Amino acid sequence: DAKTTQPPSMDCAEGRAANLPCNHSTISGNEYVYWYRQIHSQGPQYIIHGLKNNETNEMASLIITEDRKSSTLILPHATLRDTAVYYCIVREQYNFNKFYFGSGTKLNVKP
Amino acid sequence: DAGITQSPRHKVTETGTPVTLRCHQTENHRYMYWYRQDPGHGLRLIHYSYGVKDTDKGEVSDGYSVSRSKTEDFLLTLESATSSQTSVYFCAISEGTAVNYGYTFGSGTRLTVV
Numbered sequence: 001d002a003k004t005t006q007p008p009s010m011d012c013a014e015g016r017a018a019n020l021p022c023n024h025s026t027i028s029g030n031e032y033v034y035w036y037r038q039i040h041s042q043g044p045q046y047i048i049h050g051l052k053n054n055e056t057n058e059m060a061s062l063i064i065t066e067d068r069k070s071s072t073l074i075l076p077h078a079t080l081r082d083t084a085v086y087y088c089i090v091r092e093q094y095n096f097n098k099f100y101f102g103s104g105t106k107l108n109v110k111p
Numbered sequence: 112d113a114g115i116t117q118s119p120r121h122k123v124t125e126t127g128t129p130v131t132l133r134c135h136q137t138e139n140h141r142y143m144y145w146y147r148q149d150p151g152h153g154l155r156l157i158h159y160s161y162g163v164k165d166t167d168k169g170e171v172s173d174g175y176s177v178s179r180s181k182t183e184d185f186l187l188t189l190e191s192a193t194s195s196q197t198s199v200y201f202c203a204i205s206e207g208t209a210v211n212y213g214y215t216f217g218s219g220t221r222l223t224v225v
Contacts, residue, residue, distance in 0.1 A: 044216045103152075
């Protein structure tokens with residue numbers, strides 16, 4: 001079962017930062033936070049993952065609270081092509097069959 | 112996505128008929144997965160494979176079987192299709208199970224059972 005809670009939808013203006021929250025209050029010490037997104041009907045696309053430190057790559061930044069009970073995915077300059085469903089996933093380390101997708105957040109980037 | 116292809120992309124079939132979906136990868140990854148996606152349910156794991164001839168059930172495996180006779184191919188079979196199996200099916204591959212290995216997904220197969 002998905003162990004995360006996300007808002008069903010969010011709006012963001014083009015060019016502004018999109019901040020997508022995720023609650024994972026039952027996360028345990030060996031579980032990582034992954035983010036994927038799904039554009040229209042395509043297959044999900046990997047964005048970023050982390051354990052407890054903040055992470056940044058060419059697509060996004062991931063901010064994890066100190067107690068690890070929540071995190072925020074930041075798209076620094078959202079474009080119309082970032083309109084998608086964003087999934088926050090808690091994954092148990094080394095247990096590959098525990099990769100559960102919830103319902104995600106539909107991000108609408110508007111001109 | 113590069114390195115993973117699903118076939119067919121679309122299929123309409125009748126209730127009670129057998130259906131096989133194919134996932135083919137060129138990445139030589141050991142792990143392969145089948146998911147289905149339905150409105151309101153996100154993606155749900157059907158079956159997965161951790162090597163040739165090594166498979167196991169996911170959370171929604173009833174009515175489905177899989178086979179993996181070669182590293183590059185993972186087949187999903189609906190023995191007798193039902194309308195409840197109308198869905199979009201995604202295949203995914205992974206190089207390993209450690210946390211650094213994410214999943215790469217295929218483009219999906221849209222199956223309609225009438």
